[in-house]
Amino acid sequence: MAKPYLIIGGGAAAVQAAKAIRDRDDEAEIIILGEENHLPYNRIKLTKGLFTDLHSEKVLIKKEKWYLANRITVITSACAVSLRPELRQIETEDGRTWEYRKLLLCMGARNRALPVPGAELRGVHTIRDMKDADALKSSLASGSRVAVVGGGVQGLETAWALYEAGYTVTVVEAAPRLMGRQLDRHSSELLRSHLERSGVAVRLQAGVTSIEGIGSAQGITLDDGSRISCDHVVYSIGIQPNTTLVKDTAIQVRTGIVVNDRLETSIPGIYAAGDVAELDGHVEGLWGGALEHGRTAGNNMAAEDSEVYSKAVPVTLFNAFGVSLFSIGTVDEGQCDLTLSGEVNGVYTAIYVKGNTIVGAVSWDSAAASLIYKEAIERKIGLEGISPDGTDIVTVMNEVKSRLRGTAPGA
Numbered sequence: 001m002a003k004p005y006l007i008i009g010g011g012a013a014a015v016q017a018a019k020a021i022r023d024r025d026d027e028a029e030i031i032i033l034g035e036e037n038h039l040p041y042n043r044i045k046l047t048k049g050l051f052t053d054l055h056s057e058k059v060l061i062k063k064e065k066w067y068l069a070n071r072i073t074v075i076t077s078a079c080a081v082s083l084r085p086e087l088r089q090i091e092t093e094d095g096r097t098w099e100y101r102k103l104l105l106c107m108g109a110r111n112r113a114l115p116v117p118g119a120e121l122r123g124v125h126t127i128r129d130m131k132d133a134d135a136l137k138s139s140l141a142s143g144s145r146v147a148v149v150g151g152g153v154q155g156l157e158t159a160w161a162l163y164e165a166g167y168t169v170t171v172v173e174a175a176p177r178l179m180g181r182q183l184d185r186h187s188s189e190l191l192r193s194h195l196e197r198s199g200v201a202v203r204l205q206a207g208v209t210s211i212e213g214i215g216s217a218q219g220i221t222l223d224d225g226s227r228i229s230c231d232h233v234v235y236s237i238g239i240q241p242n243t244t245l246v247k248d249t250a251i252q253v254r255t256g257i258v259v260n261d262r263l264e265t266s267i268p269g270i271y272a273a274g275d276v277a278e279l280d281g282h283v284e285g286l287w288g289g290a291l292e293h294g295r296t297a298g299n300n301m302a303a304e305d306s307e308v309y310s311k312a313v314p315v316t317l318f319n320a321f322g323v324s325l326f327s328i329g330t331v332d333e334g335q336c337d338l339t340l341s342g343e344v345n346g347v348y349t350a351i352y353v354k355g356n357t358i359v360g361a362v363s364w365d366s367a368a369a370s371l372i373y374k375e376a377i378e379r380k381i382g383l384e385g386i387s388p389d390g391t392d393i394v395t396v397m398n399e400v401k402s403r404l405r406g407t408a409p410g411a
């Protein structure tokens with residue numbers, strides 16, 4: 001009997017890959033081995049919906065009946081501990097051996113540890129999986145003071161959830177601004193004042209040097225010597241791909257498992273996708289990227305022809321502290337020729353131009369409003385004849401909209 005397609009890690013990339021394989025191969029056996037004790041779930045909800053019922057079926061990527069209908073076997077609480085490529089075998093912690101015809105590595109990432117004395121104290125948390133979220137929620141007490149370390153999207157969403165649930169929150173960020181990877185300087189500053197007006201304290205350019213407490217956290221010390229009293233610390237300072245499984249193999253690893261643009265590793269027949277994978281020197285670490293990685297890898301595993309992964313324009317939607325905003329594409333002034341900002345639809349908006357096309361946008365507008373910017377960036381709508389330098393942003397965007405309509409399929 002033909003060996004199964006084996007997928008390690010039960011997350012977004014794994015589900016998408018299993019679906020792609022099944023779409024191309026109706027007969028094959030498909031097995032997902034996941035170390036968590038749950039069917040694959042929407043990890044984003046751990047912060048966006050921290051105080052909702054995270055164990056509800058609604059959080060699952062696919063319900064159990066979908067796996068049954070598609071004959072995809074998900075084995076939970078199955079941690080892969082050893083890979084023997086020469087035998088095409090995986091071993092799980094319980095001593096079982098799993099053979100495969102093709103293997104997909106989707107072990108995701110863990111949160112980067114906070115490298116300071118006191119990080120091992122009770123009351124110090126990070127949120128990567130369901131257990132982490134449960135542990136944080138069950139340890140909070142009425143009136144708890146929480147220091148959230150990391151002013152990126154995940155940190156701020158956590159801060160918002162805690163603030164809404166009635167806890168006293170301080171956000172501590174080492175960089176000079178909040179959401180520095182997604183926002184321009186002005187938006188970061190506006191966001192900081194929103195947080196502060198809501199009653200959340202913000203400390204910028206503040207590196208944590210230690211966490212103090214006897215048995216459990218009682219405060220953190222910052223690099224300027226000041227101290228913040230708190231009962232809990234929740235940190236969110238980046239990710240580290242889970243590559244331990246391949247460490248004794250010939251599979252190439254840098255930060256993540258190195259893959260080519262077909263998502264294949266340095267060993268033919270073994271693929272990697274999602275947060276564990278490094279493509280062109282870059283670990284994406286985003287939900288949309290994990291889905292698309294998974295789909296592409298699954299297609300390539302099951303098909304004779306090959307599909308090249310094409311990175312989607314990254315989109316961040318932020319809804320917290322009474323603020324809706326989005327950030328799309330490249331919003332790094334250093335990588336662009338020109339930035340144009342002003343009010344569009346009555347809200348602050350900035351667009352980033354490079355080589356006469358819009359490559360990025362930040363706007364304090366809703367998700368629905370983001371679509372036009374996303375489309376303009378994806379379709380590389382040119383700004384020839386507009387001369388954006390010296391033209392106001394509303395005029396530029398009106399022209400972009402009309403060019404989009406003019407180039408719409410069928411137009």
Ligand SMILES: Cc1cc2nc3c(=O)[nH]c(=O)nc-3n(C[C@H](O)[C@H](O)[C@H](O)COP(=O)(O)OP(=O)(O)OC[C@H]3O[C@@H](n4cnc5c(N)ncnc54)[C@H](O)[C@@H]3O)c2cc1C
Pocket residue numbers: 008009010011012013014033034035036043044045046047048078079080081106107108109127128129153154242245273274275276285286287288290
């Ligand atoms: C709290 C939180 C909020 C986020 N918010 C956003 C957001 O707003 N927008 C966005 O784009 N992205 C967000 N992300 C990132 C996004 O969730 C990830 O990019 C995405 O989940 C990656 O999917 P994946 O399948 O690669 O890995 P994961 O979802 O991490 O799944 C990997 C799975 O593999 C398991 N595993 C690891 N090692 C083994 C092993 N040896 N054997 C078996 N199983 C193993 C892990 O336990 C895990 O269940 C967020 C992440 C977190 C944690």
